[in-house]
Amino acid sequence: MEATIERASAAASPPKLVVDGVSKRFRVRRDEIRALDCASLRVAEGECVCLVGPSGCGKSTLLNLIAGLDVPDSGSVSVDGKRVTGPGIDRMMMFQESALFPWLDVLGNVLFGLSFKADLTAAERRDVARHHLALVGLERFERANVHELSGGMKQRVALARALAPNPRILLMDEPFAALDAMTREQLYADLQRIWAERRKTVVFVTHNVREAACLGDRVVLFSPRPGRIRAEFAIDLDRPRDINTVELASHASIVTRALKGLLGSGPGEAVE
């Protein structure tokens, strides 16, 4: 096992994304919740890192901090060496609910993200949007309304919307959690195909260990209360990966065992 799954080492090339000792607390009435406690993470250009952990472990908080939607209490997030101070179109985010705008049709939704690309003409924006709808296989649905789409189609549109402005980093917050298994598997295949073509840096949050093992070059394990990064696992399987293979299952089972150990053990205990 040590041969296939090892503690991931820092990437040789300068990292695309650096999370350095980030902490975040939230006040809920009188209580203070340490959502994230001194988390550090390095993600290389083109790498896909999956953040896994039980709910309340701070993985979505970390994603929001990387997106610039929230500000850390201490520590810093930087992309290409530049500190993140707010949202930017170099980092696009996908949410669990598609967050598509119901007052726009499918094409309008994809165009929304492009409206901040000042260097494109209206016709060029339209072409870029259509190209990305074709990329997710929805070119025939550009005039459809959001409520007419299935859950999987909505997430495809959300993916097209996130990809269209050509961000370098894609942040995905449990984007497939609400979908049925069949649709999810189809999307794993599509996602891996698109990544192979576009080479984005991806941070993917999930509570599904198999999903993480299927999509991630690296799986980062979080534990809750306070939210901490506890372990990392490199997944060095060939792509495209099929979530139903035995190798993938054996990788996933190691992460699952570590996760169960974390939940059983008290805070502060080392987990390997």
Added chain:
Amino acid sequence: MKRVLSALGAFAAAVVLWETLVRLEIWPPMLAPSPVDVGAYLLESARDRSLLDAAAVTVKRLLLGYAAGLGAGVPIGLLCARFRFFEDTVGLVALGLQTLPSVCWVPLALLWFGQTEAAMFFIVVMGSLWSIVLATDNGVRHVPPIYARAARTMGSRGMHTWIKVVLPAALPFVVTGMKQGFAFAWRSLMAAEIYVTILTGFGLGHLLHYGRELLAMDAVAGIMIVILVIGLLCDKILFSPLERFLHRRWGT
């Protein structure tokens, strides 16, 4: 087509029933005009243009006042939703004034503006404004925060988020408020025209008032039908396209 025919049939039956009841002379003929008399009045007043002119005057007042109420109400509603101070002050006043029957504005408008178009305009604005303010405020508060967050990650900021995301997301609520505001505007204008005689324009309300003074029941009934039809037409022309859009886009 079948729906149109059956509806027309029902209306025809209602008119026949009306005529029959009138012929039975259960009520004094002076108080119960026959549909034939009402039709004759409508034809006659259409020919001498008195009804058309009055309708034009009234509709112009309605649309002007309503447009002003809408133009002011939506931004005020946005301010209330955005700033707590506005919510605590303007929002509270709006909530109170919305429940105020709009005819209550008539004495105040008369004292402030006299028997002028300004008084009419003021009454219509006051009638429609508050429900539009409240609906916009309420609609914005019901917008799922995820829309604004998603827009922010795509580079939307400040005013852009308000105009391009929050306002359209609140549209179903805003349209409901617009419809309510329109109904209130229409009612307050009729109340104003019936109570206030002004020399700059003779509206449907005035016509109705004089119909009563002259004990012309055929005119009173005919004018009421015209008022009803105008309300119906405005609803179909102003709001049906919007509601069709909402239905198509939101699937509600």
